[in-house]
Amino acid sequence: MIYEIGTISTKANDPKITGKNTLWKNSVTKVSVGQIILIQSGNTIYQNSIRSVESDTQMTLSFPVPVVLTDVKYVISITMIGSVSDGVNKATAMVTESYQLMMILNRLMTESGVIKVVLPDGTEMQLRTEKERDRLLDGKFNKAGGTVNGLITATGVITAGGTVQAKNPSIECYVQMNAGSDYVTLNTKRPNTPWRTHALPDASGTLMQVGDYGWGGTSGATSALDTEQKVLDFIKNEAKTQILRNDSVATRIATRYSPIAIFKTGDTFFTLSANFDGTRATISSGLLSRDQSLWPVMELYHNRNTTKDSNGNLKAASPIIKVFADHIETNDESEGVTLEKLGTGRYKLKGTLGMHSDASWGGIHGGLVVPNGINNLPLVWADFDVLPDGDIVIETRYRKHTLHQMLEAQRLMTYPEFLDENNEEREDYDYCDIPNGHWIDVRVNMPSNSIYNQKQAEAERLAKLEAERLAQEEAKRAAEEAERAEQEAAEREQYGLGENDVLL
Numbered sequence: 413m414i415y416e417i418g419t420i421s422t423k424a425n426d427p428k429i430t431g432k433n434t435l436w437k438n439s440v441t442k443v444s445v446g447q448i449i450l451i452q453s454g455n456t457i458y459q460n461s462i463r464s465v466e467s468d469t470q471m472t473l474s475f476p477v478p479v480v481l482t483d484v485k486y487v488i489s490i491t492m493i494g495s496v497s498d499g500v501n502k503a504t505a506m507v508t509e510s511y512q513l514m515m516i517l518n519r520l521m522t523e524s525g526v527i528k529v530v531l532p533d534g535t536e537m538q539l540r541t542e543k544e545r546d547r548l549l550d551g552k553f554n555k556a557g558g559t560v561n562g563l564i565t566a567t568g569v570i571t572a573g574g575t576v577q578a579k580n581p582s583i584e585c586y587v588q589m590n591a592g593s594d595y596v597t598l599n600t601k602r603p604n605t606p607w608r609t610h611a612l613p614d615a616s617g618t619l620m621q622v623g624d625y626g627w628g629g630t631s632g633a634t635s636a637l638d639t640e641q642k643v644l645d646f647i648k649n650e651a652k653t654q655i656l657r658n659d660s661v662a663t664r665i666a667t668r669y670s671p672i673a674i675f676k677t678g679d680t681f682f683t684l685s686a687n688f689d690g691t692r693a694t695i696s697s698g699l700l701s702r703d704q705s706l707w708p709v710m711e712l713y714h715n716r717n718t719t720k721d722s723n724g725n726l727k728a729a730s731p732i733i734k735v736f737a738d739h740i741e742t743n744d745e746s747e748g749v750t751l752e753k754l755g756t757g758r759y760k761l762k763g764t765l766g767m768h769s770d771a772s773w774g775g776i777h778g779g780l781v782v783p784n785g786i787n788n789l790p791l792v793w794a795d796f797d798v799l800p801d802g803d804i805v806i807e808t809r810y811r812k813h814t815l816h817q818m819l820e821a822q823r824l825m826t827y828p829e830f831l832d833e834n835n836e837e838r839e840d841y842d843y844c845d846i847p848n849g850h851w852i853d854v855r856v857n858m859p860s861n862s863i864y865n866q867k868q869a870e871a872e873r874l875a876k877l878e879a880e881r882l883a884q885e886e887a888k889r890a891a892e893e894a895e896r897a898e899q900e901a902a903e904r905e906q907y908g909l910g911e912n913d914v915l916l
Contacts, residue, residue, distance in 0.1 A: 413490040415441055420451065420486045422477040431469040432483060438468060440509060440532045441490075448489040449473065453481050462488070595896065634658060640665075644704040647674060647681060659879040664709045665696050669875035676700075689871050691716050691744075716744065721853045722783035727772065731864070733854045735759055735806060737829075737845040746856060748863040757792075757808040757843035765802040765857040773855050780806070783850035786823050789813050791847055796854075806854065812840035 418433035429451075436443045443465060451458040460473040509532040516529045516539075524543040530536050540548075570576075577588045588599040596612040612619070637643045638660035647665075651674045662668040666685035670692075673684045682697035693712040711717075719732045731746035740751040740761070752760040767779035774780070785791045793809040810830055815823065824830055824837060827847045832838050846852060858864065 413442075415443055415488040415490050416486065417441075419483040420481070421483060422451070422479070422481040424480045425476045425478060427463065427473045427476045429471055429473060429477065431471070435468045435534050436465050436471055438532075438534060443471075443488055443490065447491075450487045450489075451477065451481065452485045453479060592896075594892070634660075637661070641704075644707070647683065648700050648704065651676065651681075653677075657879075659876075659883075665694060667692055669872065669879060688875055689868055691868075719743065719853065721781040722851050723781070723788075727781075727853075729768075729770065729773065729853075729855050731768075731856055731858050733761060733764075733856060734851040735761070735846065735854055736851045737848060741851075745858060745862075745864045749856070749858075754805070755843070757845055759806045759808075761804040761806065761854065761856065763859075763862075764804055765859050766798040766804065767796065768855040768857050770855060779855045781853040782808075783847070783852065785827065785847075785850075786815075786819055791827065791850060792844065792852075793841060794852055802857075802859070804854070804856065806852065808844060808846055808852065809841045810838040810844045812837075 417435065418431050420434070421430045421432070422428075435441050443462070445462055445464060447462050449460050449462055451460065458477060458479075460475055460477070462471055463474045464472045466472065512532050516531075519527055519529065520539060520541050523541050524547075526538050526540055526544060528536060528538055574592075575588055575590045577586060579586050584601065584603045586599075586601040590597045590599055598610045598612060599607055600610075601607045634656055637646055637658050640661065640663040643658060643661075643663050643665060653674060653676050655671055655673050657669065657671050658666060659669055665683055666672045667687040670685055670687045675682050675684075679700045680698070681700055682695060684693075684695055686693045693714060695710045695712065696707055698707040713726070713728060717730055718726055718728050719730070721727055722734075730743060732743050733746050733749055734741040735751070738753065740749065742749050746764075749761055749763045752762060754760055769776040769779070780794045780796060782790050782792055782794045790811050793811045795807050795809075797805045797807075799805065820837075829845050829847050830838055832842075838844060
């Protein structure tokens with residue numbers, strides 16, 4: 413038999429060697445004085461004998477090792493198999509191991525807690541004593557089941573096989589939580605009443621039944637209302653207080669793909685809708701019994717479809733550009749327009765399609781609002797020219813007024829733009845820049861490929877894709893629900909269950 417566990421290291425001309433991961437002193441290994449040891453160094457084998465064993469990792473050889481070795485292999489010839497010494501070694505090892513195991517068993521039976529033991533081969537283990545096992549089992553619930561009298565308190569999750577039931581022991585009153593393959597229900601029964609089943613939604617939140625607080629819709633999006641008349645008829649005859657979205661057609665009441673909140677009380681109603689891109693918001697209201705053509709629809713003014721002009725007046729308008737002396741400010745619809753200053757009082761707006769002929773802005777020759785100054789008098793004359801490519805050239809000129817000399821002085825001190833290079837008041841209709849702190853409002857038309865129109869087209873495309881995705885999910889959910897109902901009906905028939913029986 414041989415022993416070759418671990419590796420050894422030596423020093424040159426030194427008989428002492430050091431082991432790594434060795435157990436030379438352990439009686440089980442049967443390493444002892446006088447045994448032959450072979451040490452390998454590359455292709456060279458050094459033969460020696462053991463003079464003494466000091467510890468599991470230290471021994472002295474009979475002769476010095478001539479070279480320095482580090483973590484090399486070795487072999488110790490323990491004994492010849494079948495020899496007397498082999499038998500003695502084995503018998504001794506068996507007695508030693510039996511004694512060690514008896515000591516471990518004694519500790520397991522008499523000590524408490526978790527003990528650390530070393531097995532005959534040197535392995536270390538953590539073992540629970542019998543007292544520790546008893547301590548851990550005391551007060552534990554029996555998995556075999558049975559009746560428990562008294563309160564049960566659980567600080568963790570309790571898992572049951574499909575259904576958890578609570579029953580009043582004195583009357584026929586039950587409540588069950590039932591987990592199916594793809595659904596969860598809450599089942600209840602009171603004395604002399606059938607079982608009631610409530611399906612729990614596949615979503616987080618506070619439970620609410622249809623009709624609570626007047627909120628009764630079950631569908632988020634619809635494609636059935638594909639004409640304005642169908643929308644009006646739906647509001648009049650079918651709609652509950654609810655929120656929905658019409659994916660089929662734009663109407664006076666709401667834009668396509670935009671939510672509509674419908675509120676109904678008695679024979680009156682009102683609707684509120686905001687376009688998904690934030691540009692349009694409407695309110696409609698009326699008597700349900702009235703002719704639908706008499707239902708008013710109100711467009712809401714907000715910061716996306718109005719502007720405060722240079723004089724602080726609110727105007728319904730878009731796209732709008734504010735032209736200052738050295739820069740411009742655009743709103744959402746006029747995004748992308750740039751300014752080129754051509755000279756004093758001359759500005760070129762690039763990227764437009766001319767002026768917007770809104771009557772409230774002066775009609776076909778309008779579209780400009782100039783700022784006012786002292787006594788609400790216009791500060792400048794403004795004119796424009798639309799170039800063949802749609803760009804607009806705006807010109808501003810000095811606008812002289814007949815004023816008291818004190819007011820005239822104040823005006824010229826306030827607006828140095830009205831003075832020429834000689835610090836004299838300009839002549840009426842001379843070119844001048846827009847005064848500092850003021851601007852000219854310009855209402856324009858934008859090309860179909862403007863940044864805003866591209867964003868609108870992309871938003872509508874995404875809304876359409878989302879509507880199609882939701883419709884597919886709804887169709888899939890309806891098919892799965894129908895399949896589940898069909899399966900449940902088949903199981904009820906299989907087990908002979910009535911309509912008021914609960915399938916567990």
